[in-house]
Amino acid sequence: MEEKTQKQIILTGDRPTGRLHLGHYVGSLKRRVELQNSGKFDEINILIADDQALTDNVDNPGKIRDNMIQVALDYLSVGLDPNKTTICVQSALPALHALTFYYMNLVTTARLSRNPTVKAEIQMRGFADEGLPAGFFAYPVSQAADITAFDATVVPVGEDQLPMIEQTREIVEKFNKIYGETLVLPKAMIPENETQRRLPGVDGKAKMSKSLGNCIYLSDDPKTVKKQINGKMFTDPQHLRIEDPGHLEGNVVFTYLDAFCTDAHFAEFLPEYANLDEMKTHYQRGGLGDGTCKKFLINVLEEELAPIRAERAKWQADIDSVYDILRDGTAKAVEKTNTTLARVRKAMRIDYFDDRSIVKEWKKLF
Numbered sequence: 329m330e331e332k333t334q335k336q337i338i339l340t341g342d343r344p345t346g347r348l349h350l351g352h353y354v355g356s357l358k359r360r361v362e363l364q365n366s367g368k369f370d371e372i373n374i375l376i377a378d379d380q381a382l383t384d385n386v387d388n389p390g391k392i393r394d395n396m397i398q399v400a401l402d403y404l405s406v407g408l409d410p411n412k413t414t415i416c417v418q419s420a421l422p423a424l425h426a427l428t429f430y431y432m433n434l435v436t437t438a439r440l441s442r443n444p445t446v447k448a449e450i451q452m453r454g455f456a457d458e459g460l461p462a463g464f465f466a467y468p469v470s471q472a473a474d475i476t477a478f479d480a481t482v483v484p485v486g487e488d489q490l491p492m493i494e495q496t497r498e499i500v501e502k503f504n505k506i507y508g509e510t511l512v513l514p515k516a517m518i519p520e521n522e523t524q525r526r527l528p529g530v531d532g533k534a535k536m537s538k539s540l541g542n543c544i545y546l547s548d549d550p551k552t553v554k555k556q557i558n559g560k561m562f563t564d565p566q567h568l569r570i571e572d573p574g575h576l577e578g579n580v581v582f583t584y585l586d587a588f589c590t591d592a593h594f595a596e597f598l599p600e601y602a603n604l605d606e607m608k609t610h611y612q613r614g615g616l617g618d619g620t621c622k623k624f625l626i627n628v629l630e631e632e633l634a635p636i637r638a639e640r641a642k643w644q645a646d647i648d649s650v651y652d653i654l655r656d657g658t659a660k661a662v663e664k665t666n667t668t669l670a671r672v673r674k675a676m677r678i679d680y681f682d683d684r685s686i687v688k689e690w691k692k693l694f
């Protein structure tokens with residue numbers, strides 16, 4: 329397929345293992361809304377990846393089922409519009425399962441074991457000790473099926489997910505080499521700046537995690553947000569007195585301010601400074617307390633989260649409509665992915681019952 333004739337199509341998504349938090353918002357959700365409203369893409373598809381979530385939650389499917397609605401509410405609350413973006417459910421798309429099976433024959437176990445993202449997640453989840461589920465081991469192949477089923481040309485990902493896109497591209501190239509030009513070769517789109525790429529947990533850990541209790545969720549009320557910032561947010565352990573010089577490196581308060589605050593926030597909440605650079609300079613030379621910095625951050629985040637919280641409450645009062653959005657989006661995605669599956673089967677010449685031409689071939693055998 330020539331790139332100039334291709335539609336520009338995005339596929340992205342999330343595993344429904346919990347409510348979405350500020351890390352998701354900074355790293356992907358906010359960008360998705362911008363892409364949705366940019367007018368630069370012919371299609372935007374967002375997949376609630378419940379199949380992939382089951383690869384390490386097979387003993388607790390209720391967790392996945394319950395969190396599907398939480399994730400959907402978070403999507404709608406941040407501004408994802410079902411009239412512009414297709415929101416669909418992975419397990420309800422049979423074509424993805426068939427494509428995954430076909431693609432698994434194009435990938436060796438040795439290649440899967442070298443995937444650095446999979447290696448890191450295996451270690452993080454303790455599978456090295458407990459035994460590795462085959463479904464989890466092969467989930468890069470499932471992701472390749474997701475991406476190619478939608479003919480995605482662009483896949484927004486964090487840097488830690490780049491090996492997944494590389495693996496998808498390898499599968500596409502191998503399939504097209506064997507069966508002819510059939511699948512679209514996707515490209516990764518990584519966040520434009522460092523603060524979008526990885527927002528640490530409030531405790532300074534590299535990643536927000538429900539199990540670590542270091543998240544601020546999009547649906548958290550103001551009291552909870554304040555408690556997380558005042559009670560848990562890591563600052564500078566050497567900044568013992570207000571007059572002590574402060575350090576910015578590893579200081580989570582300033583990491584969050586980098587991600588969220590604007591000059592307008594200073595005019596409204598901290599007029600002593602014109603912008604964040606002035607505030608940082610004061611903190612570094614001493615004379616600015618962590619309490620003041622945290623209070624400012626609380627105000628900044630409340631301004632960001634209040635409209636999200638209000639929008640979520642509106643949708644939460646109308647779960648029937650959310651169900652319909654998921655059902656309709658999934659029905660649309662079924663049609664889309666079935667078309668790709670039919671194309672794949674035709675290329676592989678295993679579309680036996682689309683016509684009777686194979687009968688002529690069989691007759692020649694006798």
